[in-house]
Amino acid sequence: MITGIEVGPTHTDAAVLTDAAVPWATAKVPSVPGDPVASVRHALAALPEHPRTQVAVGLRGLAQALDERRGLAKVGVLRIGGPAAQAVRPLFGWPAGLRDAVCAGTAIVEGGGGFDAAEWTPLDTGAVAAFAAGLASRADAIAITGVFSPVDGAQERQAADIIHRELGDAVHVSLSGELGPLGLLERENTTVLDAALHRPTADLADGLRAAIGGTATVLVTRGDGTLMGLDHLRRHPGLGLGGGLAGTLRGAATLTGLADAVVADAGEHRVRVAALTAGFPQQALDAQISGVPVGFWMPDVIRVARGGPRAHHDLAEAVDRMQPAAGRLPLIVVGGAAADVPAALPGVSEIRHPEHGAVAGAIGAASSPVGGQAERIVRLDPRTGLQAALDEVREEARASAVRAGADPRRVQVSEVTQTPLPYLPSVTLRLHARASGPAHPL
Structure with a gap:
């Protein structure tokens, strides 16, 4: 049996699924304000006694920590x-309050390049060391973004080694090549927010491990509709953003057997409308967190207020906007206030x-696989064939899932896409792969 929990702002839901992904027991308890670990503990206590081998937790509080500027790390x-x-300077366009809460200092150093070794400028190692030394006692974490790291992340890793030599191995370092998309600013913003969440997620991981106890494998939801282990959460804190809604969408798919649908998650004050594509959340193309454009993989969502004379009209309009260009998908209504949505x-x-x-988020957490994704840019030439590039990105996605906690013997690559980039020279492609599998047993 697998246990799933979703910690919401007002209630925490729990569900135990059989090996056939059928709900065996469910519970709903009031959330403890500001304390997701206590909420998890109370939800577990509300379930009947059962073998606790795997517990997956969906969280919504990481974005709230950014909104409230609470417990964030200072980031270089x-x-x-x-x-x-x-x-454009780093952190351009950020809300002033969030920038002040997060930023310990910024620098731009020489380096970067292109597809070939001849196009690369050597990293200014002295400038990196000087920047790190200047942040001693002021920064809890460092975010490193290389202009061409989606092609080659070697200089980001080289800079990370220098920073660890200057500041010690305890400092958290987030690398953009492990996190974000092609666009420089969105990828940099993603990396900075990832680093800023280092402290609250480290405390959260420790708390969940203690609250769940025993020998259970502990996982958390991530924004792409998969799971990751606590060690991976520590390494990539920002991947948990959007995980609560993603788990709810996965739960709607599990409960109905529908892989493609529009989903309305009805809460106490609002309805979140999103879509399922091949059983996973439809990803946002222009996601924002706390007013900052980011490149995290997270669900595309429309929020609609509940109540008022236009509530049902606004909900129907949001559902229509989430429909694909051709065809009409069914609407799945879930959430604690689902009964208030008309038939x-x-x-x-x-x-x-x-x-x-009503507990779709907990069911989605319990039924989701551990996952990983990989994305890179390749320029095809006589030395770089398409098949070799596809094989490489598949292996990167598989390795990403294993690092997240998947059983390496059972990981499967489920999706590989290739998108031409016409504004770059020669035949240049953006390759993306997704892989997933069950959690590695302890």
């Missing part, structure tokens, strides 16, 4: 790129209210 922001990377909405052909939908 290092950009590698030289003059070409100086057009018919204008323009919605089919509405399902599945049994146990």
Whole structure:
């Protein structure tokens, strides 16, 4: 049996699934304000006694920590790129309060390049060392972003080694090549927020391990609809952003057997409308966290206020906006206030209210696989064939899932996409792969 828990702002839901992913027991308890670990403990106590071999937890509090500027690490922001990377300064456009709460200092140093070794500028190691030395006692974490790290992350890793020599191995370092998309600013923002969440997620990981106890494998949800272990959460704190909603979407798929659908998660004050594609959340193309554009993999969502004379109209409009270009997908209604959503909405052909939908987030946490993704840019030439590049990104995705806690013997690559990038020279492609599998047994 697998246990799933979702910690929400008002209630914490729990569910135990059989090996066939059928709900065996469920519970709903009030959340403890500001204390997700205590909420998990209370939810576990509300379940019947059962073998606790794997516990997966969905969390919504990481984004709240950023919104409230609570418990965040002070981050040194290092950009590698030289003059070409100086057009827009680091943290440009951030809300002033969040920037002040997070930033310990910024620097842009020489380095970076292109597809070939001849195009690369050597990393200014002296400038990196000087930047690190200047942050001693002021920074809890460092975020490193190289202009061309989606092609080659070697200079980011080289800079990380220098920073550890200057500041010690205890300082947390986030690398953009392990986290974000192609765009420099979104990838840099992603890396900075990841580093800023280092302290609250470290405390959270310790608390969950102590609260759950025993020998159970402990996992948390991530924004792409998969799970990761606590060690991976420590290494990549930002990957938990959006994990609560992603788990709810996965739960809607588990409860209905539908891989493609629009989902309405009805809460106490609002309804979150999102979509399932091949059983996983449809990913946002222009995600923002606390007003900052980011490149985290997280669900595309429309939020609709509950109540008022236009509530049902606004919900129907949001569902319509989430529909694909062709065809009409059914609407799955879940969440604690699902009963308040009517059985018919204008323009919605089919509405399902599945049994146990009130705890869909917990069911999704319990039924999701451990996952990983990989993304890179390749320029094809006589030396670099497409098949070799595809094989490499598949292996990177598989390795990412294993690092997240998947059983290496059972990981499967489920999706590989290739997107031409016409604004770059020669035949240049963005390759993306997704892999997943069950958790590695302890």
